[in-house]
Amino acid sequence: xxxxxxxxxxxxxxxxxxxxxxxxxxxxxxxxxxxxxxxxxxxxxxxxxxxxxxxxxxxxxxxxxxxxxxxxxxxxxxxxxxxxxxxxxxxxxxxxxxxxxxxxxxxxxxxxxxxxxxxxxxxxxxxxxxxxxxxxxxxxxxxxxxxxxxxxxxxxxxxxxxxxxxxxxxxxxxxxxxxxxxxxxxxxxxxxxxxxxxxxxxxxxxxxxxxxxxxxxxxxxxxxxxxxxxxxxxxxxxxxxxxxxxxxxxxxxxxxxxxxxxxxxxxxxxxxxxxxxxxxxxxxxxx
Numbered sequence: 048x049x050x051x052x053x054x055x056x057x058x059x060x061x062x063x064x065x066x067x068x069x070x071x072x073x074x075x076x077x078x079x080x081x082x083x084x085x086x087x088x089x090x091x092x093x094x095x096x097x098x099x100x101x102x103x104x105x106x107x108x109x110x111x112x113x114x115x116x117x118x119x120x121x122x123x124x125x126x127x128x129x130x131x132x133x134x135x136x137x138x139x140x141x142x143x144x145x146x147x148x149x150x151x152x153x154x155x156x157x158x159x160x161x162x163x164x165x166x167x168x169x170x171x172x173x174x175x176x177x178x179x180x181x182x183x184x185x186x187x188x189x190x191x192x193x194x195x196x197x198x199x200x201x202x203x204x205x206x207x208x209x210x211x212x213x214x215x216x217x218x219x220x221x222x223x224x225x226x227x228x229x230x231x232x233x234x235x236x237x238x239x240x241x242x243x244x245x246x247x248x249x250x251x252x253x254x255x256x257x258x259x260x261x262x263x264x265x266x267x268x269x270x271x272x273x274x275x276x277x278x279x280x281x282x283x284x285x286x287x288x289x290x291x292x293x294x295x296x297x298x299x300x301x302x303x304x305x306x307x308x309x310x311x312x313x314x315x316x317x318x319x320x321x322x323x324x325x326x327x328x329x330x331x332x333x334x
Contacts, residue, residue: 048282049200049289050334052076052107054191058184060176065117067177069184073192075332076108084112087160088170095178103185105284106334107192113177131162192334199329200279206322207272210296213322214265214272217315221261224309261312264303268319271296275326286333293327 052075059068081100083093092113100109134156142148156162275292278285300323304316 048193049196049279049285050189050192051195051199051332052192052286052334053195053332054188056184056187056191058180058187060180062176063118064173064176065115067173067180068114069177069181070110070112070114071184071188072110073104073107073188076106079104079106080108082108082110084110086113086115089113089115089174089177092174092178092181096181099181099185103189104192104334106286109188111181113181115173115177126157127162130159131156134159134162196333199333202329203275203279203326206326207275209322210268210272210319213315213318214268217261217312218265220309220311224312228308261303261306264299264306268296268299268303271299284334286330289330289333290327293323293330296323297327 052073054071054073056071057068059066061067079101081097083096085092085096096111100111135151138151138156142151271292275289275296278288278292297320300316300319303319304313307313307316
């Protein structure tokens with residue numbers, strides 16, 4: 048099964064410490080590109096979160112936002128004296144370099160991250176809870192990407208069927224189109240009342256048939272269709288492989304168009320290019 052790179056997940060958990068919530072948003076990208084938004088108290092989670100993303104996803108731009116609301120009832124605030132002393136010492140060292148320094152504002156010291164803390168929360172336990180909750184959110188994200196991937200695969204299969212049908216129809220029409228082209232040449236000679244050299248005429252017709260022969264392009268189109276189906280059913284990180292196959296399909300459709308000598312073959316080439324472009328747009332979202 049293939050996976051889309053587009054999905055959204057949200058996971059929330061409430062406890063004695065307060066409420067934790069993760070929001071994960073994923074969109075298509077050439078590589079895996081995580082963007083983390085974590086409160087200062089949870090900065091230690093950045094490494095584990097990135098590793099979990101690397102293990103769980105192959106591609107996509109993923110925005111991960113953690114929100115934490117502390118429980119308000121029965122909780123008193125405390126000052127981390129060691130951190131506050133370090134901050135004041137640093138401020139005094141900077142003040143010594145200034146000719147007329149402003150006095151240190153206690154409220155600004157209290158506002159520094161980590162100085163004012165609650166007394167009921169174990170930071171390690173809180174980080175563990177947040178990381179566990181992230182695992183749940185990531186699982187939801189993967190499920191969403193799998194569901195959308197299944198829908199993308201269905202849409203691609205429909206267009207692959209349409210390509211096969213176009214190829215089969217054109218293959219059946221080729222002998223008739225060549226016969227019509229041959230007759231046009233003979234009619235033109237008759238109109239001009241020219242006496243055609245039978246051997247020379249036959250050589251010209253053979254050359255025309257060779258230039259107009261699209262059997263190889265039709266065979267390769269069918270081969271590429273089969274390979275796209277194989278990749279879709281193999282699953283995994285298939286986006287780059289599918290993108291390459293779209294280029295190959297488009298190349299064959301272009302060659303088919305350049306050899307067109309009948310309105311039916313011209314229209315078939317146009318139809319194929321439309322179908323391939325629709326597929327290419329869908330493939331851009333596959334992991």
